[in-house]
Amino acid sequence: MRDSLKPLRDVLANPALRRLQVAWAASMAGSLAFLIPLAVVSYHGGGGATGVGIVMLLRTAACAVFAPFTSILADRASPRRVMMVADLARAALILVLALVVHAGTGIGAVYVLAVCVSIVSTVFRPAQAALMPALARTPEELTASNAVAVTIESAAIFAGPGIGGLMLAVSGADLAFAVCAGLLVLSAILVALVPEPAGAPETAAAEPAGEGAIRAATAGFRELASTPLLATVVGVYALQALVAGALGVFTVVLALQVLHIGNAGVGYLDSVFGVGGIVGGVGAAALAGGRRLALAFAGGVLVWGIGIALVGISTSTALVCVLLAGVGVGNTVVDVAAITLLQRSAPADVLGRVFGVLEAVMLTALGAGSILAPALMSLLGVRPAIVVTGLTLPVAVALTGRWLVQLDVLAPEQRAHVQLLRQLTVFAPLSLPAIEQLAAHVERVEVPEGTVVVREGDPGDQFYIVEEGALAVTVGGQARTPILPGGFFGEIALLRETPRTATVTATADCRLLTVEREHFLAAVTGHAESAAAADLVVSRRLAALRPAVTSV
Numbered sequence: 125m126r127d128s129l130k131p132l133r134d135v136l137a138n139p140a141l142r143r144l145q146v147a148w149a150a151s152m153a154g155s156l157a158f159l160i161p162l163a164v165v166s167y168h169g170g171g172g173a174t175g176v177g178i179v180m181l182l183r184t185a186a187c188a189v190f191a192p193f194t195s196i197l198a199d200r201a202s203p204r205r206v207m208m209v210a211d212l213a214r215a216a217l218i219l220v221l222a223l224v225v226h227a228g229t230g231i232g233a234v235y236v237l238a239v240c241v242s243i244v245s246t247v248f249r250p251a252q253a254a255l256m257p258a259l260a261r262t263p264e265e266l267t268a269s270n271a272v273a274v275t276i277e278s279a280a281i282f283a284g285p286g287i288g289g290l291m292l293a294v295s296g297a298d299l300a301f302a303v304c305a306g307l308l309v310l311s312a313i314l315v316a317l318v319p320e321p322a323g324a325p326e327t328a329a330a331e332p333a334g335e336g337a338i339r340a341a342t343a344g345f346r347e348l349a350s351t352p353l354l355a356t357v358v359g360v361y362a363l364q365a366l367v368a369g370a371l372g373v374f375t376v377v378l379a380l381q382v383l384h385i386g387n388a389g390v391g392y393l394d395s396v397f398g399v400g401g402i403v404g405g406v407g408a409a410a411l412a413g414g415r416r417l418a419l420a421f422a423g424g425v426l427v428w429g430i431g432i433a434l435v436g437i438s439t440s441t442a443l444v445c446v447l448l449a450g451v452g453v454g455n456t457v458v459d460v461a462a463i464t465l466l467q468r469s470a471p472a473d474v475l476g477r478v479f480g481v482l483e484a485v486m487l488t489a490l491g492a493g494s495i496l497a498p499a500l501m502s503l504l505g506v507r508p509a510i511v512v513t514g515l516t517l518p519v520a521v522a523l524t525g526r527w528l529v530q531l532d533v534l535a536p537e538q539r540a541h542v543q544l545l546r547q548l549t550v551f552a553p554l555s556l557p558a559i560e561q562l563a564a565h566v567e568r569v570e571v572p573e574g575t576v577v578v579r580e581g582d583p584g585d586q587f588y589i590v591e592e593g594a595l596a597v598t599v600g601g602q603a604r605t606p607i608l609p610g611g612f613f614g615e616i617a618l619l620r621e622t623p624r625t626a627t628v629t630a631t632a633d634c635r636l637l638t639v640e641r642e643h644f645l646a647a648v649t650g651h652a653e654s655a656a657a658a659d660l661v662v663s664r665r666l667a668a669l670r671p672a673v674t675s676v
Contacts, residue, residue, distance in 0.1 A: 135269045140259045140318050145269070147314035148252060149276045151211060154307030155245060156284025158218060161225075161292055161300040162238055169231035179235055183242040188487040190243045193341050195250035195480025199473055200340075203255035204318055210248040211312035215305040217241045222301035250479035257467050257475075258321035267417070267464045274459045275405025278452075281398050344477030347470060354469055356527045357421065358482060361462045362489040363520050364425055368455075369493020370500070370513050371432060375448075377506055383441050396445045400452020417468075418531035421461035422521050427454030429517025436510030465531055471561060473646065541566045541637065544589065548612055549661055550648055558647060565643040571634040580627045584617025587644040593634025599626045606631070616662050618644055 135141050166175040197206045221237040252273075260266035287307075291300035339346075348355045375397075379389035431451040438444050470478045500509035521528075541563040545551045551559060568591070571577060577588065577595065589612045597604040597613075607613055607628065617624050618641050639647075 135265060135272050138259065138261065138265065140321075141256070141265070141269050143314050143318045144252070144255065144259060145272050145276060147207070147311045147318070148273055149280065150307050150314060151248065151311035152277055152280035153284045153287060154304045154311065155214075156280055157286075157288035157291070157307065158241070158301070158304040160285050160288025161297040161304075162234075164292060165225055165234055165297050166231065166238075169234065175231065179238050182235060182239050184487055184491055186239045186242045187246050188484045188491075191246040191250075191480045191484040191487070192344055192477065193480070194243065194247040195344065195476045195483070196340055197247050198251040198254045198476025198480070199343075202320060203251035203258075203476065204315060204320055206251040207248055207255070207315045208312045210244055210251070211308045211315065213244045214241050215308040215312070217244065218301050218305040218308070222298040222305070225301065226296075226298040246480065246483060249483060250476040253463065253467060253479040254472070254476040255318075255321070257472070259318070266467060267460065270460045270463045270467075271405050271456070274456050274463070275402055277459075278398055278401035278405065278456065281401075282395075341477075343474045344479075344481035347474050347478055348481060351469070353527055353531050354466065354478075356524050357418075357462055357465055357531070358485060360421075360425060360517075360520050360524055360528070361458070361482070362485045364428055364458060364517060365486045365489035366493040366496070367428065367432065367513055367517060369490040369495075370497035371451075371493075373494055373497035373501075374432075374435075374506075374510050374513070377501065378435070378444065378510075382506055383444065385441055389441075393445065393448055396449045397452040397455075400449035400454075401456045402452075403449070404453035404456030417461045417465050418528045420457055421465065422525055422528050424454040424457035424461060425517050425521050427451065428458065429514045429521075432514030432517075433511045434514075436507045436514060468560070469531065471646075472558070544591070544610075544637070547610065548589065550612075550615060553656075554647060562639065562643060562647045566637050566639055569636050569638055571630045571636055573630050573632050573634075575630045575634075577628045577630060577634075577636070578614060578624045578626075580624050582624045584614055584622075584624050585641045587614045587618060587639040587641075588612060588628075589637040589639075591635040591637055593630060593632045593636075595634060596629045596631045597626050598629070615644075619648070619659070619662055 135145070162179060163176050166179040169175060217237055217240050221234065221241070224233045224237065256269055256273075257266055260269055287303065288300055291303050348358055375393040379385050379393055383389060385392065428451055431447045431454065435444055435447050435451075438447060466478060466482065467475065497509070497513070500513065503509070504512060542559055545559050545563055545566075546554075551562070554562070571593070578584065580599065590607055590609050592609055594609075595607045595613075597606060604626065613626075613628055614624075616622065
């Protein structure tokens with residue numbers, strides 16, 4: 125237990141992550157509290173349950189459509205600033221909504237403003253997902269931070285509606301909306317106290333027009349399409365969301381028609397699921413200690429599916445509650461593992477858009493599940509429909525398991541590359557996920573004795589690391605210090621955009637590792653400490669070039 129809780133203590137000891145988590149709590153509470161007065165206003169002004177259904181459908185559809193595109197901001201601007209603007213914009217829209225309700229304006233204005241709030245909210249979570257890896261000091265801290273965030277989300281499912289309901293009980297919907305806006309302003313203030321991560325963009329980059337803008341908007345889709353392992357995670361995660369959407373319908377039917385525990389029973393079943401999610405947050409922190417995230421993801425999905433299938437054949441209310449609590453635990457594990465896998469595997473420059481795609485896919489799957497559940501119950505009956513729905517998840521894990529486990533396993537060669545890269549001055553400050561991504565682009569080349577690897581005055585497009593062998597260095601025909609195993613060269617031409625400053629020739633059969641310009645620059649210049657370390661190396665070598673050069 126101490127080992128499991130240590131990563132959580134580390135997260136709370138990190139001031140930036142601590143403020144970010146409290147901001148997330150305020151944002152989630154405000155967002156979920158907002159749904160209660162919105163539902164009441166829609167019920168009274170939109171013709172009962174139909175009005176509630178319309179506003180929820182419009183909000184969900186808007187999120188699913190806009191999320192992949194609004195998430196561009198999380199990659200093109202400072203995620204921290206994007207989160208602040210999103211909070212303040214939602215707060216302003218909700219205050220306008222409060223004024224509209226107070227003035228008795230038609231329900232159409234309520235629907236429009238509610239949809240606008242939802243569209244703005246789609247950028248917050250991708251920005252948070254893009255910001256968290258930059259604030260975490262270790263991969264373990266990132267996993268634990270995700271565990272805290274998911275636990276906060278589970279707790280907010282209780283606290284948010286409670287706040288909204290309490291405000292409605294003591295005042296009108298307009299004041300309830302104002303309180304929700306206040307929580308979002310509090311979130312923005314807390315995010316403002318989070319320091320800007322090193323290397324974060326200061327301003328949003330201008331989006332190219334025409335085809336470039338389209339490519340920017342679809343970068344998240346293209347990244348997933350080009351990375352089958354990540355696409356597999358998203359696909360299984362989406363199937364789990366579809367089952368979750370169906371479960372929301374199943375719990376109502378179970379309470380009223382099968383277990384006969386009445387309207388309050390619906391709340392009981394939802395509550396035990398949520399309690400399981402909160403308890404699962406502590407267990408999910410144990411994932412921070414190891415690299416078996418994909419295995420944990422698959423295990424959580426199995427718990428989901430098997431638990432729901434057993435719910436379908438259970439006749440005891442107590443057993444159903446226990447099973448749903450277990451499913452809640454599995455849900456937290458699945459969320460933490462999936463989010464961390466994407467953060468550690470997707471390139472930083474498209475991470476926000478990958479999460480935008482994820483949000484759109486998950487919302488669509490949730491909606492599809494709630495639509496499919498009644499159809500399945502009509503076709504198969506209540507209990508068989510629940511069992512069949514649950515068993516789809518174990519089947520999905522069985523079909524995709526061999527791909528999922530590959531996310532946990534680095535090839536021996538890539539593991540050796542990671543170890544070597546971490547020893548180099550220019551890469552030492554990088555996080556482990558960043559180095560693992562860079563290692564995926566390393567290529568090994570065999571260089572026979574006597575081969576000129578780079579020639580003075582030529583353009584440079586690669587960075588070199590010496591794994592085996594020795595190389596001679598000459599500048600203007602004069603010999604300089606040779607490069608031995610563990611050494612590197614080629615960084616000056618890439619970082620300063622200058623021709624090669626020396627000639628490097630193999631004096632023995634060599635084995636070199638090469639990194640292409642774009643991958644080298646993305647890794648080094650995207651991290652302030654790494655960029656500073658590289659600049660120091662370049663400055664020293666250039667200084668040495670003047671009297672007696674020792675570098676390239």
